[in-house]
Amino acid sequence: MPTHVPPERPDTDATAPDTHAGSESGTGTASSAPPDPLDPLGRERAHLGDSRAALRAMREDVESLDIRDVTANWVNAEVLARQIEDRVKALADLSDTPLFFGRLDYQHAPGADRAEGAAGERFYIGRRHVHDHDGDPMVIDWRAPVSQPFYRASKKDPMDVGLRRRFGYTGGDLTAYEDEHLSDPAEAATTSKLLQREIERPRVGPMRDIVATIQPEQDEIVRGGLGGSVCVQGGPGTGKTAVGLHRVAYLLYAHRERLARTGTLVIGPNRSFLHYIEQVLPALGELSVQQATVDDLVAHVEVRGTDAAPAAVVKGDARMAEVLRRALYSHVTPPTEPVVVVRGSRRWRVPAYEVEAIVGELLERDIRYGAAREALPQRIAHAVLVQMERSGEAPDDRVQDAVARNSAVKAAVKAVWPAVDPAKLVLRLLTDAEFLAEHAAGVLDADEQKTLLWGAGGSGGRPPRSVKAAKWSAADAVLIDEATDLVERTHSLGHVVLDEAQDLSPMQYRAVGRRCTTGSATVLGDLAQGTTPWATRSWEEALAHLGKSDAVVEELTAGFRVPTDVIRYASRLLPHIAPGLTPVASVRENPGAFALRPGTGADDVVAACAESLRQEGSTGLIAADARVPALAAALTAAGVPFLAPGEETTRETRLTLVPASLAKGLEYDYVVLDEPRAVVDGEPDERTGLRRLYVALTRAVSGLTVIHTSPLPAELG
Structure with missing residues (x-):
């Protein structure tokens, strides 16, 4: 990539600007003097400075609004004040986030009759719309129709775009640009260096948006309509989580009024994951999307107990819905008197x-x-x-x-027709053998019924005397949610995004489906990463439980985050954990760092972490849950500070100690994986253990070091 900035043709020739990228050192701040027409990078910096000033003016206009005499009562005033506050937040100019990341030079004005020879127009593509004091756009929202060619235009189909320009930033400073002349048949198609650099940029802190790097196959999913549901099967590093979040942002742009009434929700597997992704939508100006786990949705009772795997599997089986329905309606008795x-x-x-x-x-x-x-x-x-x-x-x-x-x-x-308390109904089913047998007849066999009963082989212990005294499990809470919906309809939202869906039980799918019965859903997951005893076997089955059998299943197979050598090694497990799935093919030019090292103890693991920390970016030490305390002690003794999953990395503390059970959905620039055999042995069966190992192996963005004292699993070759 050239290190100088070549001269650029005048603006009037929008179809033939420079043919290669340029970069330049400096602060990138706008100057009050007119930009040099022969300095293209300076002109773009000037436009960035003008755009930031315009955004600041937009924010100041909103802040100066006087609403004292425009509302009928204090309630309306409070609502309007809150809306203005949200608007001010949405117009925040984040200093380290580029205001625009691309430019499109159309050959003709969009929508104009090309036969009339209408002059082309230039649009800067960014995270939000920015206009000047006359209302003319300075930056176009990436979700607008006119921005679509930035993601989908190609040499084969330029979509009337003469030039696509990408910008490179260091911090918030514009430092480079790169051009593609899509309508020039003489210019060969090449891989964007800036795009590659952005994909491979080190990660510190929470997950970032990917608006500058969305690929055509991802954009098709992002811009899908609100009326239909979609299921995205994607291996590690294919961007499925980012696609789901950006789809929410797009739907809020395209259907804001409707979704403002009905609501949107993002569901993740755990709090650590939600904390990791929580800044993506606010960075895109969307502040109203709620985030929750499935456990949050069904929190009708306090969860204080756990189930053994056999009991959890039966409780999560879709057949429990019929048992609950029968038990509930058994309370309806024919009248005997007038x-x-x-x-x-x-x-x-x-x-x-x-x-x-x-x-x-x-x-x-x-x-x-x-x-x-x-x-x-x-x-x-x-x-x-x-x-x-x-x-x-x-x-x-x-x-x-x-x-x-x-x-x-x-x-x-x-x-x-007596009133029935859902929690009491579930409690009776789990403690009264005769009541359960009556309503599970022909649905659950005798062994399954025994597995459910507290104090009779199940996992609930001694039968409790009351709902409050019961040590409810997470699976019990889902049953109570099902019973609650049988009594009273659950409120439905306009759109729900369900991430890491492969780990949900059929009853959990039903619980999520109740939240979008009149809306649509985006389901994200990877069948190869299912690590629960009830993990999803097929998306068709899962979507049926969700109530979205008509959802379109899309598969992402291009890997953008996990290095080539790492994903190739991890994919050795696929024939054993998910036969039939297409392996992820990394499109990164940088193969990444990968090393297998025999070790003798915790000191070798600490040394590997110290080595990774000498590189730029974040480091994750992933280990079997049972080995985490010993590794924590070793890191402390060596004076190496570390964080727990969900805590935000900083420049000073970039190492996170991650139990393998919490690694799903997270990513780090460098990963040190401790003792793969222990990760496998920490699960109830070999296949689940290998799936957990597959997850752990694919969390690295730049490099992976595997430390082992025991022999590696044979499935890794």
Whole structure:
């Protein structure tokens, strides 16, 4: 890549600027003097300075808004003030984040009739829209239709773009540019050096956005419509998490009003993962997206217990939904006596058979248990009103409401369709063998029922006396959420992103699906990284449990983050853990650093960490959970500071000690992997252990060092 800046043609010739990249040292700050027309980098820096000034003016305009006399009441004033506060935050100029990262020079004005010879236009592509005081755009939002060719235009299909320019930054300073003349058949297509450098840039701190490096196959997923759901199967380093987050940002841009009403949610596997990704959307100006784990969604009770794997597998099985449904509706009993309503001197009698017919009709409608229970007194009251009208009276809606509140009607409803507490229902199923057997007959076999029961071979211990005393497990909470939805419909959001989905049980998929029954979903995962006993076997099955059987399944196979040598080595495990999956093919030119080293103890691991820390970027020490305390002690004794997963790395502390069970979804520039055999042996079975090892092997962005005293697993060759 040349180290000088070549001269650039005048702006009027937008179709033939420089044919190669340029770079230049310096601060990159804008000068008050007019830029030199022969200094292209200086001109771009000047535009950057002008754009930052325009963004600052936009922010100041919002901050100066006076809303004291524009709202009807204090509630509206609070809402408007909060919206203005969010707008101010969204217009923040992050000093270390480039305001624009690309430029498109169109051959014709977008949308114009090309036969008229309309002059082309130039657009700077960035993270948000910026306009000057006249309203003319200085930076175009990357999500706008006019920005799409930046990601998809090619020599084969230039999409009317004459020039695509990429910018390189050091910190917040514009220091380089690189041009592609898409409409010039004489210029050969080459790999972008700036794009490669951005992909391979060292990582310190939380996950960054990828708006400058989105690839065509990723962009197609990002810009998919809101109406349909999509499932993205992607191996390590293919960018599936980033694609899911940028898809949220795009949907909020394209359907802001609708999603403002219905809401959006990102679901991750654990708090460490959510902390790692939490800055991506705010950096794109999106502040309203909620983040949660599945455990957060189903937190109806306090989780204090754990399940043995056999019990967790049965509790997570989709068949439990039918057991719960049967158990709930077993509380509905046919009436044995008529309902007699006394009003004044008159007595109105609704026969038992008529009440039974009303109950049967409500059951056939298949509405929620609670909604039907609320409708029942009104139906009984309506039967009374029919008798009143036949006798010559003219009752109105107020009379019907009064009859529905009559003590006799209330007593009948309580006897026929009693209120049911979801947690108590689940507790009874897990502690009452006869109750469970009655409603699991033909669904769960005797051994599975025994596995579920507390105090009878299950994992719940001695049966508790009350809901509060129970040591609920995470799987129990999901069952309670299912029962809660049977009683009362769960609120549905407009769009849900579900990451690391391969580790969810069928019942957890159902819990997530309830949050987007009237909306759409983006499901992200990798079947090869499933490490739970109930890990997803196929996306078709998972999507059926989610309630999104019509979702489109896309596969990302190009690896941008994991080095070639590392992903090639880790892929030796694929035939054993996920036969049939396409191995990730790294597109990086830098093969990365990779080393296998026999060791004698913790001192060798500490030495490998110290060696990695001499490089720029973050380092992750990944080890089997059982070995973490000993390694922590060794690092402390050696005076090497370290962090726990979820704690943000800094320039001073760049080493994170990661239990293998928490490594999924995280990435570090350099990874030291301690004792692969121990990672495998730390799981309940060999296949799950090999999948856990596959995850650990693929967390590195620049280099991987494997330290082992025991023989490596045979599957690694």
